[in-house]
Amino acid sequence: MGVSPGIGHGPSYVLTVSVPEPPEGATYTGEAEQEKERAMAALTQVAGELEARGNQAGGEAEEVLKAQALMAEDPGLVVKVRSLIDRGTAAPRAVFEAFTKYRDVLAGSGGYLGERAADVGDIRDRVIALLTGQAMPGLPVAPEEPYVLVARDLAPADTALLSKDDVAAFVTEEGGPTSHTAIMARSMGVPAVVACPGATGIPPGVRVMVDGTSGDVRVQPAESDVADAVGAATARKAALATWTGPGATADGHPVPLLANVGDPAELDAAVAAGAEGVGLFRTEFLFLDRTEPPSAEEQVRAYRAALEAFPGGKVVVRTLDGGADKPLAFLPTPAEPNPALGERGLRRFARFPEVMDAQLSALAAAGASSVMAPMVATAEEAAWFAGQCRDRGLTDVGVMIEIPSAALRAGELLAEVDFVSIGTNDLAQYAFAADRGLGAVSRLQDPWQPALLDLVATTAIAAARAGKPCGVCGEAAADPALACVLAGLGVTTLSMAPSALAAVRAGLAAHTLEQCEAAADAARGRSSAADARAQARAHLPGLARLRL
Known part of the structure; x- marks a missing residue:
């Protein structure tokens, strides 16, 4: 499904979340209150980091990230995490279970709520990474050329600070016309295709061309095809600029x-x-x-x-x-x-x-x-x-x-x-x-x-x-x-x-x-x-x- 028009092409960068699931039945040593404090501190830190990214990004990304920061400290989820720790569950596993259950409920709701499931999963993984001392997967810094960002889905924190100078297009396996990826892509003016099965199987670094109008994603396109598509887009933009005034038929x-x-x-x-x-x-x-x-x-x-x-x-x-x-x-x-x-x-x-x-x-x-x-x-x-x-x-x-x-x-x-x-x-x-x-x-x-x-x-x-x-x-x-x-x-x-x-x-x-x-x-x-x-x-x- 094409959700943001235009032609984008470049090497693929496949974003895969590599924060492993904490082992089932994981417990902790020490006092429950200390474990709860550790979990609460991680949730607060992640919420603060998301809000800070939003302040840095500004615009629509700021609103999206502030909303996500509120999810990180949602009272119902906090109560669930604390309750699981009281039963002996280690903080990382408690966060995993509480947030995964909420994410699955949202995903099953469909529509706007379903498309917020990726946001909840992103918070979960960031908190677990912080609690276990792991690093979250990141995006290229100062890439040599704009790349096509490919992912199962994208959360706000993944894309908030990106610009058209960094990313040529987005491709995700999940999402719809109101998903975060679609909203951000249209805001940035970057071509995007969502609901593209098998996209994360694209080999990293291969050339990809994305048509955000038709929904076509081409792997290793011929240089002539890229030139034709870009030329057509440029000519179309120039032609459209000549039409002005109120809307009317000929x-x-x-x-x-x-x-x-x-x-x-x-x-x-x-x-x-x-x-x-x-x-x-x-x-x-x-x-x-x-x-x-x-x-x-x-x-x-x-x-x-x-x-x-x-x-x-x-x-x-x-x-x-x-x-x-x-x-x-x-x-x-x-x-x-x-x-x-x-x-x-x-x-x-x-x-x-x-x-x-x-x-x-x-x-x-x-x-x-x-x-x-x-x-x-x-x-x-x-x-x-x-x-x-x-x-x-x-x-x-x-x-x-x-x-x-x-x-x-x-x-x-x-x-x-x-x-x-x-x-x-x-x-x-x-x-x-x-x-x-x-x-x-x-x-x-x-x-x-x-x-x-x-x-x-x-x-x-x-x-x-x-x-x-x-x-x-x-x-x-x-x-x-x-x-x-x-x-x-x-x-x-x-x-x-x-x-x-x-x-x-x-x-x-x-x-x-x-x-x-x-x-x-x-x-x-x-x-x-x-x-x-x-x-x-x-x-x-x-x-x-x-x-x-």
Whole structure:
């Protein structure tokens, strides 16, 4: 799965964790209190080192590493380690058992939580290495040329201080589009491929070429192939730079291009990339990894930052999408057999009205107008949310279409709200019963699946009949070919990562609305994602000219 676009090539560096498992049944000599103090000191030291690395790295890496540092001193894990030592287990083994059990629980949860399992395993290994006097495996210092970093998975501490001068690309066997590797690679602007089986079997030091768009990883490619790929990437970048201005088709049909933004630090990149506004302002960054909810003042500052970055453009704020794969430490977490189908998004928002009231009031105080709710399944839920927003003076109210029931009954939902925005990632997850964070079922997450396009079309048709906007803010909008198809299906705005805006703008501008509609019809007429993509591209000749 390609998760960060571009071509990267260089010698492989295969990162293997070599901290051995402490022997089962290992005990200690001396007093239990001394052994517990030794374990606690190691946990504290590792947490401090992670936080220090975060401070040194800055940016998104700082937030990721600070969150990982909090895991190292998690009260529940500390209690478990101390309890095991009280039973006679040596500190290294106690840390191993406590953290491994927690890591396995996260891995089994899938999604965002599953992709945090590597972070927990990394903490465990660092603490064990410290307790046993071993050295953690490191990365090359001052390499002669940028290398391709290959690993089973990567934890934040592995990559926080890397730069594009050091690493040409990332390849991991595990992970998904929201894994740490994917997040960091996109932040650094480095190509990355995840969920690549057998990657750690690549011999160290051999030449590797990585295509972060297609997901191709080539071992020992011919020099001519590398030259062709790099040349194509360079030419493509130059060609895309010539396309500027608002998003529109060749015959002038407007398709505003907006940015998906995860926190205020990403706003500058969105502005620099020519975004016409924000189609998805995720607010979870304010609430995750903290024991108290954010204050009203903190929320207002964050929302105003987005509004001030686009004074003339639309800024759509998604209310808190907590629960399931994004647990909130300051709220009780229910024990659910299948969290992805449980109490998340609007369902959790409604259960804790004080959190909802604080956020909606802060949005109103910041001057926001466009607000949408995640995980809405019925018209009744849409009407309830719209009422809560309008009671607080929020005038442009929308809902996310992420559940098949919402797409199938989009007309009823649109009777209650002012706009809808399709989240293709979750809509695919629920339509195909395929965890969006699980590499083994990533083919079912392909946004070219005709059944998914049918659900998008159903929603867009309902919006057109209601005379109301229908946007797409999932990763599907970042594919230039699929962006043309979405426009042909009747989607009115497209929102994506800032790095994708230039290619999508150029792809749309190279085709008329009629060509986009023909591509959409051709894609929906096929039975597989691969055929849908191929048939759509046959109707979009400008993509080849642009090398897209």
